[in-house]
Amino acid sequence: MARRTQGTSAGLDRERIAAAAVVLVDRDGLERFGVRRLAEELGVDPMSIYHHIKGKAALLDAMSEAVLAEVAAGVDDAPRDWEEITRWTAHRYREMAYRHPRVFPLLATRAQTSPVALAALERLVTAMREAGLPDQAVADAPLMLFGFLNGYLLAVLSGGSDVVGDMPAIDATAYPTMATLTPLQVGFGSVAEFDRMLDAVLGGIRNRADR
Template identity: 65%
Template sequence: MARRARGTSAGLDRASIAVAAVGLVDRDGLERFGVRRLADELGVDPMSIYHHVKGKAALLDAVCEVVLAEVRIAPEDGPEDGPEGWQAIARRTAHAYRDMAHRHPRVFPLLADRAQTSAPALVALERLVAAMRDAGVPEQVVADTPSVLFGFLNGHLLARTSAEVHGAAAVPDLDADAYPALAELAPQMADFGSEAEFDRMLDTVLMGVAQAG
């Protein structure tokens, strides 16, 4: 693509730059991503991008915001009244987050690697913790839950999306003589990466939070 002259913004703004950056990472991966490559993709001088985004770190934050904005939980998605309301919100949030991770497996490592304090991230957390407080969950449990929930989600989804991107074996072949207990459990691990596996593990996390409350 022909590059525009230095200083020409070509109608760019932070949002359009971030959307283009997401597309570039989706296609080529984080390892090949950079401001110059993004400028080439947009057909502009790199300085045109820096007019709107102050450096690569800020650009990566904007990329995170774009994909996190896809994690939307509409009120009509399910019932929220009663003491189990916060768990319903947590489940829908977790599934929306999983769906986003699988749409953007090459972007997803950024979410686990960077502190997420943008509006899209905080809106999701605010809704969850407000529902927990309304249900009378102890304050310390409420305060701990975002780290517990997203610690699980990020670790689980990093492993699954990495296998998706790199084609790694889901469950390695295990030497039954050296690791007999693990080898016997291999059939229970056969649904690695499936929604059923995700729901089982999410159930365990939410059960622990509920028992702590």
Template identity: 70%
Template sequence: MTKRGQGKPAGLSRERIAVAAVDLVDRQGLESFGVRRLASELGVDPMSIYNHIKGKAALLDAVSEAVLAEVSATAAQWPDDWMDIARTMARGYRDMAIRHPRVFPLLATRAQTSAVAFEALERLTTAMRRAGIADQAIADAPLVLFGFLNGYLLATLSTDPGEAGGPATGAAQPAFDPALYPTMAALAPLQAGFGGEPEFERMLATVLAGIAEDAARA
């Protein structure tokens, strides 16, 4: 792609750069991602990107923010009950992760401090306070919920969109030798559909029930 000369207007904005960066990571992964490669994709000099986003760390933050915005895009239609908000948020988070499996590790391994992340948490915690839940239980809830989401999705998502079975299937469950591991072998049929929606919904229900129990106890 031909680059613009230095000093010529590139027509760039932080949003356009972030969208192009997400697309590049979706296609090529994080390992080869960098400012120079992105500049080549956009057909601009790398310094043009630095005029809008100061360095690779800030660029990765912009990528994270762009995909998190997909989760919050329907926030105006979210329910008022805190449990329903948490459930809606979790489902949207998983859907986003399936769309962007190569971007998702950024969300699970870097602190998310963007306004879009904070606004979603504010929505959840405000609803919990409105329900009369104790502050300690409220403070713990996002850590429990996203600890589960990030760990589960990292374990089940495939970062290779070309893998058979789609990005939500992840690695296959191991086959257990019933002579050595009789209990795990007996339970194996109940673990079918690893990473699929029914399993996710079961796990999410367990986590939310635990948060609710903690809230009631507090």
């Protein structure tokens, strides 16, 4: 594709640039991502991108916001109970991570302060306060939830986006208790395992509220 010269209209906007960047990282990975490579994909001069997004850090934030928008899609039909909102959000987040395993590390390693991210948190904490949970439990809940989601999904996706399996066998002589528990750690990366872990997080939030 012939590259447009700097200053010539390329029909670009922030959303189109971010979407193209997500496609590029999905294909080639973050380690190969750069503004020049993105400009080549779009057929523009790199300065055309900088006209809309000021630097690589801002571009990474725009990519994060683009995939988080997928999580928020359909939010008008989401439940209103705080536990149901948490489950709905968590499963949508998981599905997004599996669609974009190479983009996902951005969400786990960079502060997410975009309007779409803050709107999701506002919806969750508002439902918690309306249900009567104490403010300290509500304030701690987003970190508990996304600490779990980001850590768990990074661990699962590090082996590939389609990894679902059992934990490796453990030497029962050296580690007898761990070996005994291994059969209960089945379905690594599965929806069933995800729900078990999410139940534990929700239980922790409820316990904080009860205290």
